[in-house]
Amino acid sequence: MIALKNIIKKYTTKNGPLTAVDNVNLTINQSEIFGIIGYSGAGKSTLIRLLNGLEQPTEGEVIVNDLKFSHIKGKELREARQKVSMIFQHFNLLWSRTVAENIAFPLEIAGMSKVEREQRVQELITLVGLEGREQAYPSQLSGGQKQRVGIARALANNPQVLLCDEATSALDPETTDNILDLLVDINERLGLTIILITHEMHVIQKICHRVAVMEQGRVVEMGDVLEVFQKPQAPITKRFVSQLTGTEDTNAIFQNVKEHYPTGKLVKLVFVGERTEEPVISQLVKQFDVSVSVVHGNISQTKSGPYGTLVVHIDGASENIKKALQFLHQVDVQTEVISYAN
Numbered sequence: 001m002i003a004l005k006n007i008i009k010k011y012t013t014k015n016g017p018l019t020a021v022d023n024v025n026l027t028i029n030q031s032e033i034f035g036i037i038g039y040s041g042a043g044k045s046t047l048i049r050l051l052n053g054l055e056q057p058t059e060g061e062v063i064v065n066d067l068k069f070s071h072i073k074g075k076e077l078r079e080a081r082q083k084v085s086m087i088f089q090h091f092n093l094l095w096s097r098t099v100a101e102n103i104a105f106p107l108e109i110a111g112m113s114k115v116e117r118e119q120r121v122q123e124l125i126t127l128v129g130l131e132g133r134e135q136a137y138p139s140q141l142s143g144g145q146k147q148r149v150g151i152a153r154a155l156a157n158n159p160q161v162l163l164c165d166e167a168t169s170a171l172d173p174e175t176t177d178n179i180l181d182l183l184v185d186i187n188e189r190l191g192l193t194i195i196l197i198t199h200e201m202h203v204i205q206k207i208c209h210r211v212a213v214m215e216q217g218r219v220v221e222m223g224d225v226l227e228v229f230q231k232p233q234a235p236i237t238k239r240f241v242s243q244l245t246g247t248e249d250t251n252a253i254f255q256n257v258k259e260h261y262p263t264g265k266l267v268k269l270v271f272v273g274e275r276t277e278e279p280v281i282s283q284l285v286k287q288f289d290v291s292v293s294v295v296h297g298n299i300s301q302t303k304s305g306p307y308g309t310l311v312v313h314i315d316g317a318s319e320n321i322k323k324a325l326q327f328l329h330q331v332d333v334q335t336e337v338i339s340y341a342n
C-alpha cells in the first residue's frame with residue numbers, strides 16, 4: 001500500500017517560492033493500476049519523484065509498503081527504493097549496450113552472478129515479448145520495442161511498484177495500446193502496483209482502476225475511472241473526459257441542430273456497463289411517442305466496463321419529452337440537457 005499524507009512540496013525559484021504539490025492525500029492499493037492525470041505543470045512529475053524517494057516533501061509523509069520514504073535515509077532508503085521501479089517517456093536506455101545488456105544492467109548492480117543474470121534476462125525478454133531481439137542495439141528498435149526493454153529492465157529486480165512517467169507519450173496510438181496491454185498483463189501476472197502519470201485520458205480509460213486529476217499542485221478529483229467518466233465534477237476533469245468522448249468538438253453541430261430543429265431538447269446521455277448494450281433509445285421512441293435523432297455518439301472500454309455517451313435531439317409534445325427523460329433517469333441512464341432548442 002502506498003500513501004501520501006498531507007504532502008506539500010515547495011521549491012525556491014528565482015521568482016520566489018513555488019508550491020509544486022499542494023496538500024495532496026492519496027492512498028494507492030496493492031496491485032492497483034492508479035493513474036494521475038493533469039496538464040503540464042500540474043505537479044505530476046514532482047509527485048512521482050516523491051514516490052520513488054528522489055525528492056523529499058517539504059511537509060507530510062510518503063509511505064511505500066509500510067516504510068516512511070520521507071523519514072528514512074542512507075542504506076535503508078536505497079534498499080526501499082529498489083522495490084520501486086520506473087519507466088520513462090524517452091526510455092532512458094544505454095545506447096552502447098544491447099537489449100540483453102540493458103536488461104542485465106540493474107542485475108549487475110545488484111551483484112547477481114553471470115549465470116543467474118543470463119537466465120533472468122531470458123525470462124524478462126520472454127515476459128515483454130522481445131524474443132529474437134536480444135543482441136539488437138536500441139537504435140535498431142522501434143519505439144514500442146524500446147519501451148519493452150525499459151519495462152524488462154524496470155522489472156529485473158522484482159519491484160513491488162512500477163512508476164510510469166508518460167511512458168506512452170512518445171508512441172503512436174497502436175504501439176501505445178500494445179504497451180498498455182503489456183502493463184495490464186504484468187499487473188495481472190505479477191500483482192505489481194502500477195502508478196502512471198499522463199496527460200492522455202485514453203491511457204487512464206484503457207488501463208487504470210482509479211484516477212486522480214491534478215491541477216496546480218492539487219488533486220481536484222479522484223475516484224474509480226468509470227465513476228469519474230460518468231460524473232466528472234471539476235471543470236478540468238470535464239475537459240479531459242470530453243476530449244475522449246469527442247463532445248468538445250460538437251458545439252458547431254449543436255448550433256446546426258438548433259437551426260434545423262427549432263423545437264425539442266438536445267440531451268447528452270451517459271450509459272455505463274450493461275446499459276450500453278440495451279435498446280434504451282428504441283424503448284424511448286415506442287413508449288413516449290417522441291422522435292429521437294442521434295447527433296453524436298461514442299463508446300469506450302474501461303477496466304470496469306464500457307462507457308458510452310450519446311447526444312440526441314428529442315422532439316415531441318413537451319409532456320412526452322418530460323416523461324421520456326424521467327424514464328431515462330429510472331433506467332439509470334444519466335442525462336444532461338445541453339441546450340433547449342427553443
Ligand SMILES: Nc1ncnc2c1ncn2[C@@H]1O[C@H](COP(=O)(O)OP(=O)(O)OP(=O)(O)O)[C@@H](O)[C@H]1O
Nearest residue numbers: 011013018020038039040041042043044045046047
Ligand atoms: N526542481 C524544481 N525547481 C523549481 N521548480 C520546479 C522544480 N521541479 C518542478 N518545478 C515546478 O513545479 C511545478 C510542477 O512541475 P511538475 O514537473 O511536477 O509538473 P508536471 O505536471 O509533471 O508537468 P510536466 O509534464 O510539464 O513535467 C511547475 O511549475 C514546475 O516549474
